[in-house]
Amino acid sequence: MTPTRRRDKAATRAALLDAARLRFARHGYDGTGVREIAADAGVDPALVFRYFGSKKELYAQAVRPEIPEGLADGTDRSAAVLADTLLHEVVLADWDEYGGEHPLLVMLRSSGRAEVREQLRAQLCDGYLRQFAERLPGTSPELRAEMLGALLLGLGVMRSVVGSPALNAASPERTRALFARVVAPLVEEE
């Protein structure tokens, strides 16, 4: 634990990314200034451009959800278990780095930008859902995967953005149970 992190490229980069994540999550792309991010990180605004080239690139790197373990690791899980895992990740988990929201939701907030939409699409369809579709049985697994993605995304939005009362008041177990019944037609044999 070094008392001063000065002259430490990695630490500076990380500090910028952390600060950017929070600011972007809370105030969106346009509502966030490079100077504010730098101030939060305690460094000079110029370093944003030294390390990331542009505000857009910083955004792209800051708000970039890693493919969650549930999909990335080699473990073979059933689609039903996977759906439950994703529910945890997207809806129920605490994303402190992102101000309590899943990065995908954060990106949604800045979806006015074409680049953000493209990033969103790539992360979601090419990242999450395609791997998910591969484990789904029956016909048109892609469509079913996307509908499951829609439900997860929607739940995340309802919870964090809309602040829907019943969803937030319900116990995780209750939510999981209802969710399981809803996605059953998607993850089970037709």
Place this chain on the structure above:
Amino acid sequence: MTPTRRRDKAATRAALLDAARLRFARHGYDGTGVREIAADAGVDPALVFRYFGSKKELYAQAVRPEIPEGLADGTDRSAAVLADTLLHEVVLADWDEYGGEHPLLVMLRSSGRAEVREQLRAQLCDGYLRQFAERLPGTSPELRAEMLGALLLGLGVMRSVVGSPALNAASPERTRALFARVVAPLVEEE
């Protein structure tokens, strides 16, 4: 045919909206300047703010479709039929004529602001979903209503923002059928 369109408020507004639609569609939000839009419309840039308040609001209005009437009328429908109707209006309707943007997404984009979030919550929970919950049988109809709302919201986002391929490629009938099976646990007796 008036030789000059000056002093015609409605025409000026319409001209601004038309010009904005075109510019925004071609060059995106950031690539479009207020001055360019005003120049295209042949009016002073300040009128954008007089009539629309801000560039963002002009964007929102330029690419905004009409609010769907699905829940507004007094017709009494069963929960299952209502869900199907909403699916049509929110998800399947052809938004391309309006630039492919759903009004809820526009609000979602500004959800960094607390006022917008509150408005979103009020319209969605107190407006749409409560009426929907009243028609749902079984326990905790609110939670189920919100989960249905989440699915609809998510589907809209997937289609227009994310541009998910399978959802856009699937026939409306196919989507409706799958959707019906998914929402069955929500709209039917427990």
Place this chain on the structure above:
Amino acid sequence: MTPTRRRDKAATRAALLDAARLRFARHGYDGTGVREIAADAGVDPALVFRYFGSKKELYAQAVRPEIPEGLADGTDRSAAVLADTLLHEVVLADWDEYGGEHPLLVMLRSSGRAEVREQLRAQLCDGYLRQFAERLPGTSPELRAEMLGALLLGLGVMRSVVGSPALNAASPERTRALFARVVAPLVEEE
């Protein structure tokens, strides 16, 4: 007499030009910031770009000596009288707008820039000296004109840039008398 000059385009432009003249004169092109000029003029820095497009253009317009009357008007004067007039203009006169220096000297201070050098050459050779050469008798009037120009320029430099003591202490009459004897070989018949 308006107490406030706000919202007055002409006054703002003039204020910027005045402030720019002084700053550029004293600190050179690179030593002067747009913000400082704007602060001196009491306006926003952005107006520099609104009215002049760039710092360079502001410089070009601010430090642009009008051809002095001594050469511009149609009056036919002898070369000797003209030299005396120029001595006044370049060396002895008070150029309060330019911080006490002739614009040509001010340009000299920024002559590191190629554009400034070109502007300097054009003003001096094509403006002042060619007209002067036309009135000189004898052989190679251009060379003599340029040597006279050199003396005038040098005197200006000595006085304001170098701050030479004797030249500043001497009475104008004394300087004029000595100057007249020195330039005599240039302005008289060979």
Place this chain on the structure above:
Amino acid sequence: MTPTRRRDKAATRAALLDAARLRFARHGYDGTGVREIAADAGVDPALVFRYFGSKKELYAQAVRPEIPEGLADGTDRSAAVLADTLLHEVVLADWDEYGGEHPLLVMLRSSGRAEVREQLRAQLCDGYLRQFAERLPGTSPELRAEMLGALLLGLGVMRSVVGSPALNAASPERTRALFARVVAPLVEEE
């Protein structure tokens, strides 16, 4: 002959000074970057600060005209001969180290800085001209010395900065002859 000049403090210093002289002479203080100088010298930019402390100090040390032999050596010359010598040194000579200009002219190019102006004044008045004044006959030799200095300075400026055509085209003999006639009233008995 060492294959590499690394680890040779004196050589590095000298290389930096040489490179600095040329860059500063051609592009002025502000137009010259420390990195460019270091690149020309083939060393790391940080060495500028190791050896000279700052860019300003490097400038001061690089652009420091030695008192020319014409005045420094003990030889007793007449004022007329001296003027001719100075003409050679300041105007006609090739100052290859300084990019073809006398160091005094080089300093003039950076005279936006107060320190440079002070250095210029000291070199010129206290160095060159005072010694020159001591050899001048008649009344007010200082004033005459400064006027001679002005002519020399002005000629240098005209030649290198302004790029005056006739002065550069004329043969050295022609220039010397005309110069001699002009300075005659200064160097001769009144």
Place this chain on the structure above:
DNA sequence: TATGAATGAGGTTTCATTCAT
């Protein structure tokens, strides 16, 4: 009401300078 001058915040770059190896 319509105009256009004024504004200030923000993105980006350049550059002198300093620390860590």
Place this chain on the structure above:
DNA sequence: TATGAATGAAACCTCATTCAT
């Protein structure tokens, strides 16, 4: 000791937005 990466200040310029006429 010499290097080069890291730093931060300052600058330019654009653009959405507001204000006075």
